[in-house]
Amino acid sequence: MGVLSMKGGDGEHSYANNSEAQKSITSDAKPEVVKSVNEMIVKMDFPGCIKVADLGCSSGENTFLVMSEIVNTIITTYQQKGQNPPEIDCCLNDLPDNDFNTTFKLIPSFHEKLKMNIKGKCFVSGSPGSFYTRLFPSKSLHFVHSSFCLHWLSKVPDGLEENKKNVYLRSPCPPSLYESYLNQFKNDFSTFLRMRAEETMPSGRMALTLVGRKTLDPLSKDCFKDWSLVSDSLLDLVSEGVVKESDLESFNLPYYNPDESEVKEVIDNEGSFEINNFETIFGLLFSYKTGRSEVKDDCDDDVDHSRRFEVVKKRANLARSIIEPMLVAHFGDAIIDRLFEKYIYHAGRRYDTLRNKPTVNFFVSLTRK
Numbered sequence: 515m516g517v518l519s520m521k522g523g524d525g526e527h528s529y530a531n532n533s534e535a536q537k538s539i540t541s542d543a544k545p546e547v548v549k550s551v552n553e554m555i556v557k558m559d560f561p562g563c564i565k566v567a568d569l570g571c572s573s574g575e576n577t578f579l580v581m582s583e584i585v586n587t588i589i590t591t592y593q594q595k596g597q598n599p600p601e602i603d604c605c606l607n608d609l610p611d612n613d614f615n616t617t618f619k620l621i622p623s624f625h626e627k628l629k630m631n632i633k634g635k636c637f638v639s640g641s642p643g644s645f646y647t648r649l650f651p652s653k654s655l656h657f658v659h660s661s662f663c664l665h666w667l668s669k670v671p672d673g674l675e676e677n678k679k680n681v682y683l684r685s686p687c688p689p690s691l692y693e694s695y696l697n698q699f700k701n702d703f704s705t706f707l708r709m710r711a712e713e714t715m716p717s718g719r720m721a722l723t724l725v726g727r728k729t730l731d732p733l734s735k736d737c738f739k740d741w742s743l744v745s746d747s748l749l750d751l752v753s754e755g756v757v758k759e760s761d762l763e764s765f766n767l768p769y770y771n772p773d774e775s776e777v778k779e780v781i782d783n784e785g786s787f788e789i790n791n792f793e794t795i796f797g798l799l800f801s802y803k804t805g806r807s808e809v810k811d812d813c814d815d816d817v818d819h820s821r822r823f824e825v826v827k828k829r830a831n832l833a834r835s836i837i838e839p840m841l842v843a844h845f846g847d848a849i850i851d852r853l854f855e856k857y858i859y860h861a862g863r864r865y866d867t868l869r870n871k872p873t874v875n876f877f878v879s880l881t882r883k
């Protein structure tokens with residue numbers, strides 16, 4: 515699964531430069547992360563070193579926005595208790611193909627922004643590997659954070675032969691396709707929880723944000739629309755003879771956006787963690803507005819064409835920063851610019867329908883039993 519990585523570097527199409535949407539949802543979840551860290555520290559016997567991990571840190575600054583919030587909360591909580599701050603071990607995990615270098619270059623500015631009395635006591639390291647395997651020693655982690663990762667599966671599910679014209683689930687399709695995706699998600703998420711259960715201290719915490727869906731019907735319109743736009747764009751390239759039909763038929767994304775009950779069921783069945791809080795955070799495809807109740811884009815109805823193009827292009831760059839490495843590995847890099855021109859065309863045509871359809875994200879706060 516070496517190709518599942520976001521686009522590295524800091525160029526126009528990089529993840530580092532196109533992850534504002536994820537950043538704004540993560541900001542929305544921040545107060546809950548702070549609350550969870552705070553509750554954990556209050557209940558702990560002041561360990562000399564606190565180990566925090568961000569799983570699926572990717573490349574760019576998003577990981578540090580969360581890490582600095584966690585570290586500052588630890589320090590403040592210790593101060594309030596009249597205790598000296600502990601040492602803090604910040605472990606940044608992602609798959610080995612991730613562009614860790616771009617992330618590591620931001621460590622000095624992360625250190626700069628920390629509270630004075632933690633400087634020199636906060637250590638950052640990289641922990642490459644799949645979070646569907648063991649990454650850390652037993653009972654070593656206090657706090658685990660992961661945002662925008664757990665909708666990525668450990669592999670493309672088996673049994674997708676019938677999914678010929680789409681890269682993900684899209685109506686109409688046989689129920690067996692949905693079951694293949696759902697089973698893979700259940701297996702993977704359960705493995706993730708089991709691995710973390712071994713690594714986390716008793717009463718340790720996890721804060722997870724992932725893309726979900728609101729309706730029970732996996733083929734409903736609030737399923738991830740970006741991938742339908744990618745499917746349409748690839749179909750255009752097939753009809754133009756640029757992409758082989760068999761290449762499109764054999765390409766599926768290792769991705770699944772579960773509904774709330776599917777997430778909760780896996781957590782309950784696995785049994786190692788208790789749910790403290792489960793929230794839905796809505797976002798918009800074409801803006802960075804987010805919220806806990808459904809948000810609506812309040813752009814003028816007749817936004818002029820050049821602005822509409824800019825907005826749609828930004829969304830195309832976001833999708834590109836996420837799946838370009840996967841597309842290149844399967845189709846080669848010659849088609850990528852053309853593919854995303856098509857994407858912009860399709861997204862522009864469906865702008866009015868897509869504009870006010872919120873994306874659905876879940877925030878889950880867990881305690882190790």
Ligand code: SAH
Pocket residue numbers: 518519520533536537540569570571572573576577607608609612643644645646660661662663666667668
């Ligand atoms: N947390 C960041 C990045 C999210 S992008 C943010 O909120 O912006 C999703 C990241 O998850 C990618 O970098 C991808 O490589 C990583 N990822 C996906 N599957 C993974 C796995 N099995 N193990 C570790 N990282 C994984």
